[in-house]
Amino acid sequence: MSEQIDLTSFAAGGGCACKIPAGQLESAVKGLIGKADPNVLVGLDDGDDAAAVKIDNGLAVISTADFFTPMVNDPYTWGQIAAANALSDVYAMGGTPITAINLVGWPNEKLGLDVLREVLRGGMDKATEAGISITGGHSITAPEPLYGMAATGIVDPEKIMRNDAAEAGLPITLTKPIGVGILNNKHKATGEVSQAAIDSMTALNRQAAQDAVAAGARAATDVTGFGLLGHLYKMCRASGLSAELDFSAVPTVDGATDALAEGFIPGGSRRNLDWVRPRLQPSSLSEEELVLLADAQTSGGLLIIGEVPGYPVIGRTTPLSNDSYITIY
Numbered sequence: 001m002s003e004q005i006d007l008t009s010f011a012a013g014g015g016c017a018c019k020i021p022a023g024q025l026e027s028a029v030k031g032l033i034g035k036a037d038p039n040v041l042v043g044l045d046d047g048d049d050a051a052a053v054k055i056d057n058g059l060a061v062i063s064t065a066d067f068f069t070p071m072v073n074d075p076y077t078w079g080q081i082a083a084a085n086a087l088s089d090v091y092a093m094g095g096t097p098i099t100a101i102n103l104v105g106w107p108n109e110k111l112g113l114d115v116l117r118e119v120l121r122g123g124m125d126k127a128t129e130a131g132i133s134i135t136g137g138h139s140i141t142a143p144e145p146l147y148g149m150a151a152t153g154i155v156d157p158e159k160i161m162r163n164d165a166a167e168a169g170l171p172i173t174l175t176k177p178i179g180v181g182i183l184n185n186k187h188k189a190t191g192e193v194s195q196a197a198i199d200s201m202t203a204l205n206r207q208a209a210q211d212a213v214a215a216g217a218r219a220a221t222d223v224t225g226f227g228l229l230g231h232l233y234k235m236c237r238a239s240g241l242s243a244e245l246d247f248s249a250v251p252t253v254d255g256a257t258d259a260l261a262e263g264f265i266p267g268g269s270r271r272n273l274d275w276v277r278p279r280l281q282p283s284s285l286s287e288e289e290l291v292l293l294a295d296a297q298t299s300g301g302l303l304i305i306g307e308v309p310g311y312p313v314i315g316r317t318t319p320l321s322n323d324s325y326i327t328i329y
Helices: 022-029 075-092 113-130 180-190 195-202 206-214 227-239 256-261 267-279 287-293
Strands: 040-042 051-054 060-068 096-106 133-141 146-155 171-174 219-222 241-245 302-305 313-319 326-328
Touching: 060 075, 060 096, 075 096, 075 113, 075 146, 075 195, 075 206, 075 219, 075 302, 096 113, 113 133, 113 146, 180 195, 180 256, 180 267, 206 302, 219 227, 227 241, 227 267, 227 287, 227 302, 227 326, 256 287, 267 287
Parallel strands: 096 133, 241 326
Antiparallel strands: 040 051, 051 060, 060 146, 096 146, 171 302, 171 313, 219 302, 241 313
């Protein structure tokens, strides 16, 4: 497109940082229990990345949906990121995507449909890279631009990776660096583009998922809006164990620590830290370092229990220690 569009100015939040805060969301869905179905392998219980339901021929179907407001100004790039993020939930469970449908909310009076077309083109190109077709969708008018996908995948029920299957005494692997939320916040404020952040957010988690399954991993999640600490805490709580995290081993996106020092901290990242702080062992880390670990990620990497060759090990799981789920050193 020839005309520069400041998409982020049309939204209060951006990317996965616009999620409802974890504590509030858990309160809202507490006690909502549907029909018991023995074919549901992964459902509402532990807030996993997607649902998994057993079907015929030794397969399970994975179902998930994800959408958000723009975190970058370029519409095509936003579409790519949103698609990669939605498909990540399938990969996080060790599955293979088979189709997706678009989810759109659009402020027609503020943004032209030519901009929407670029968003959809970005999503379609990323789906093509993943080897699937976009097979439909649904759109509404909305006060803020929204885009994402409902994705469907398949998986061998014996090889599902889930967030309640972690065991103590295993390494913790992270497949993408953190810090894109901070860089996106800087982009929204200044217009400065971080190519490192874009490269990370547009990268599919397909290879990481395949490598994790090949390594025998049974527990994983993807790191998105609740940050590394939030998603690690959810996994520890669901699995009934604790974890030790080596701050020096956690990879960060180029430029993220500088942007953090400049004060570009998303409100969602601060809320993440407030939510998980009671479950942290007292640490010598600074407040800024803790915020980085809680930074709200968009299309982040996979957090895998077990060592996966080629990716950094950032800690290990341990037996549950009182109510302190995470120790950081």
